Amino acid sequence: MSQLWREPSSFRDPSGYIIHASDCVYRSLNRESYELVQAFLRSPAYTDLLDQELLIPTEILDSAVQESLSAKEGLPDRCYVSHEKLWFVNYPYEWTAQMLSDAAQCTLSVQTTLMKHGFQLKDASAYNVHFDFGRNGLTPKFIDLGSIEPLSGTDGIWLPYKQFVSHFLLPLLYNRDMGHDFKGDFLTDLEGLDPDQAYRLLGWPKRLLPRYFTLVTLPHLLRRWEVKQETTSKKRKSTGSEYEIEKALFILSHTVRSLKGKVNRSVAKPKKSLWTDYEQSNTYPAEAESGKREFLRGICEEIRPKSVLDIGCNTGQFSLLAAEYGANVLAIDQDMPSLDRLYLRAREQQSNVLPLRVDISNPSPGIGWNNKERAAFLDRSSGFDCVFFLAVVHHLVVAKGIPLSEVVKLSHNLTSRYLVVELVDYSDPMFQSLVRGRDSLYTELTLEKQERDFAQKFTVLRSLRLPEMTRTLYLMERK
Amino acid sequence: MDQPSVLLYIDPGVGFLALQILAGSVLGISFFFRRTTARVLKFLRINGRKDSKESDKVE
Numbered sequence: 158m159s160q161l162w163r164e165p166s167s168f169r170d171p172s173g174y175i176i177h178a179s180d181c182v183y184r185s186l187n188r189e190s191y192e193l194v195q196a197f198l199r200s201p202a203y204t205d206l207l208d209q210e211l212l213i214p215t216e217i218l219d220s221a222v223q224e225s226l227s228a229k230e231g232l233p234d235r236c237y238v239s240h241e242k243l244w245f246v247n248y249p250y251e252w253t254a255q256m257l258s259d260a261a262q263c264t265l266s267v268q269t270t271l272m273k274h275g276f277q278l279k280d281a282s283a284y285n286v287h288f289d290f291g292r293n294g295l296t297p298k299f300i301d302l303g304s305i306e307p308l309s310g311t312d313g314i315w316l317p318y319k320q321f322v323s324h325f326l327l328p329l330l331y332n333r334d335m336g337h338d339f340k341g342d343f344l345t346d347l348e349g350l351d352p353d354q355a356y357r358l359l360g361w362p363k364r365l366l367p368r369y370f371t372l373v374t375l376p377h378l379l380r381r382w383e384v385k386q387e388t389t390s391k392k393r394k395s396t397g398s399e400y401e402i403e404k405a406l407f408i409l410s411h412t413v414r415s416l417k418g419k420v421n422r423s424v425a426k427p428k429k430s431l432w433t434d435y436e437q438s439n440t441y442p443a444e445a446e447s448g449k450r451e452f453l454r455g456i457c458e459e460i461r462p463k464s465v466l467d468i469g470c471n472t473g474q475f476s477l478l479a480a481e482y483g484a485n486v487l488a489i490d491q492d493m494p495s496l497d498r499l500y501l502r503a504r505e506q507q508s509n510v511l512p513l514r515v516d517i518s519n520p521s522p523g524i525g526w527n528n529k530e531r532a533a534f535l536d537r538s539s540g541f542d543c544v545f546f547l548a549v550v551h552h553l554v555v556a557k558g559i560p561l562s563e564v565v566k567l568s569h570n571l572t573s574r575y576l577v578v579e580l581v582d583y584s585d586p587m588f589q590s591l592v593r594g595r596d597s598l599y600t601e602l603t604l605e606k607q608e609r610d611f612a613q614k615f616t617v618l619r620s621l622r623l624p625e626m627t628r629t630l631y632l633m634e635r636k
Numbered sequence: 637m638d639q640p641s642v643l644l645y646i647d648p649g650v651g652f653l654a655l656q657i658l659a660g661s662v663l664g665i666s667f668f669f670r671r672t673t674a675r676v677l678k679f680l681r682i683n684g685r686k687d688s689k690e691s692d693k694v695e
Contacts, residue, residue, distance in 0.1 A: 380651035
């Protein structure tokens with residue numbers, strides 16, 4: 158067994174943490190927590206959640222593997238389970254509104270299923286959900302087994318309620334009503350949109366609206382209420398009569414159902430942006446468009462990449478094409494409305510395309526404790542068989558001011574083998590519209606110059622000059 | 637067996653706890669009436685079946 162390393166983001170839960178060994182993911186648990194986890198894994202709750210594809214598959218390990226891991230960690234009293242590895246770790250600040258809504262519904266569905274079998278969630282963090290590929294394409298999956306505990310308490314209170322509201326409901330509601338971008342909430346404060354901050358963002362007329370009154374105003378007004386001792390005491394009553402237990406379940410079920418309804422009503426309908434209709438309204442002549450599509454189709458058919466990174470994917474026309482040929486595709490763009498459309502298409506077509514909101518010129522940084530709790534996008538992104546960089550280079554060079562040599566270096570780092578790049582000549586109308594009078598800075602950026610720069614790190618395998626355009630597509634291989 | 641302290645794991649928020657207690661009180665009353673109604677109906681149905689069995693015997 159290779160070296161173990163501890164997952165930097167897994168330290169808050171006292172019951173256990175995640176460790177990695179080459180391609181395997183293990184959860185290291187103390188004995189008490191291991192017994193709870195074992196009981197859960199052997200219960201119908203686990204099977205039920207797996208059947209619905211709501212939970213990451215987990216296995217109990219045999220004693221030989223347990224001993225080996227324990228010896229490697231140097232901790233004789235630890236016990237282990239193994240988890241299926243996620244294809245690509247993703248975070249709430251990289252999701253679209255539709256994805257955040259589906260992640261919320263996943264959390265509530267997990268809670269509902271757990272309650273049927275005598276379990277519950279002890280926290281409702283958005284970081285417990287990751288989007289991964291399942292039997293039917295992209296699906297949100299609950300990954301944190303440490304959040305599952307036996308149902309306890311007879312007061313019907315769901316302790317993670319506030320966390321659920323901060324992580325899911327308020328970001329969705331504010332995004333829908335005010336165009337508020339929740340990306341910033343998760344990047345600056347791991348806990349999403351804080352209810353006190355949400356209260357300050359609303360003016361008094363809005364604070365009285367029904368959808369805000371119970372989620373924002375009333376909790377804010379009640380925050381100073383002296384809650385009864387038995388509710389805040391360290392030991393919640395766990396034994397009670399059958400009536401009390403049934404009543405608690407009735408209240409909890411109602412709470413979860415009510416939250417489901419709120420989530421359904423909170424998500425914005427897919428919006429339009431400057432880029433959502435680009436697939437239909439772009440300046441490509443019909444022959445160039447079909448030529449580009451056939452070039453890419455031919456590449457996918459020939460090289461059959463297992464993993465593709467599509468940078469600046471827009472509504473994912475080429476991401477979906479790559480997925481048709483068996484690739485798992487990570488499709489990134491900064492435009493949320495375009496990504497929302499791609500997400501809905503991918504789910505409808507059951508395609509293995511994971512859309513994430515990432516601006517490649519300013520990708521998600523490492524944040525949280527030690528700046529490592531949530532890994533930077535570039536630290537998670539390596540080893541893609543093929544990277545698509547279609548008509549993006551000139552945007553980075555002109556609009557973002559990134560030197561071409563840096564773009565070439567980044568492309569080289571992201572792919573393990575192939576790069577499909579569409580280069581745009583300086584004289585192209587779109588290039589000219591970006592330049593806007595700063596011609597002298599970019600006159601040297603001809604197709605030939607760009608091709609020479611890429612040739613320092615890549616070998617050109619084939620190319621296609623698009624008809625009636627000053628753009629060329631290249632298939633390159635990493636040197 | 638007493639459960640470990642879950643309150644220390646996340647901050648449940650006093651305002652949200654209070655809200656749930658208020659909602660829970662209302663739902664608790666609703667639960668009481670629903671359960672009582674269900675029991676009464678069950679009792680009446682059972683008695684109704686007993687009565688019809690007895691009248692069948694008499695006939």
